[in-house]
Amino acid sequence: MARTRAADFEEKQRVLLDKAAEVFADLGMEKASMAQIAAHSQVSKALLYHYYPSKDALIFAIIITHLEELDAAIQDADDADLPPRQRLRQLVGTVLDRYRGADNQHKVQLNATSALPDEQKAEILAVERRIVRRFAMVLREINPSLDNPERPLLTPVTMSLFGMMNWVYMWFRDGGRITREDYADVATTLILEGIKAVK
Secondary structure (H helix, E strand, C coil): CCCCCCCCHHHHHHHHHHHHHHHHHHHCCCCCCHHHHHHHHCCCHHHHHHHCCCHHHHHHHHHHHHHHHHHHHHHHHCCCCCCHHHHHHHHHHHHHHHCCCCHHHHHHHHHHHHHCCHHHHHHHHHHHHHHHHHHHHHHHHHCHHHHCCCCCCHHHHHHHHHHHHHCHHHCCCCCCCCCHHHHHHHHHHHHHHHHHCCC
16 A cells, blocks of 8 residues: 655655755765765654655755745746846845855755756756846846847856855855845845946
8 A cells, every 4th residue: 555645744855855955065965875864854764765765866856945945936026017226136135035044955056966867957957047047137128238149248247146146155144244135235236337337
């Protein structure tokens, strides 16, 4: 008889993903073992394997869950009725807010995606492109010359913005003199002022 799904299946999955992300971020993707993750999560290896049959499956679940939640938050925050500059600031603020408490998941995404099977990498890439495309659309509205086929700068400028956001976990500490809102203002201003000079 097939095992029925527990009522708290999704909640247990989420706890396991968060605990696993802590272990991967601390030990690295190669050194971390399923036994260590099970011990840190205070579950049996059998239960861990019931939810995730392999380390790759666990890593993929951490990354795709993180990205899909980020994508959904960005979609909810995006307001096409706002002036483009305010719209961009709102998107930047949303990303930085979603990164709050997600440093471990973010490290796993940045460091482990390349080692996953091609099918999983393709699924991750599709979500990443959807997120990037939303920012690129706003930047193109602010400065259409970025999308000049003879000098295509839209992608480099968009990825420069993500570079500022994605590496914030390396130095930013909540509770310091600079808030996430402060940094969202700085990152947005740097991009907006910078693209003014792009011809």
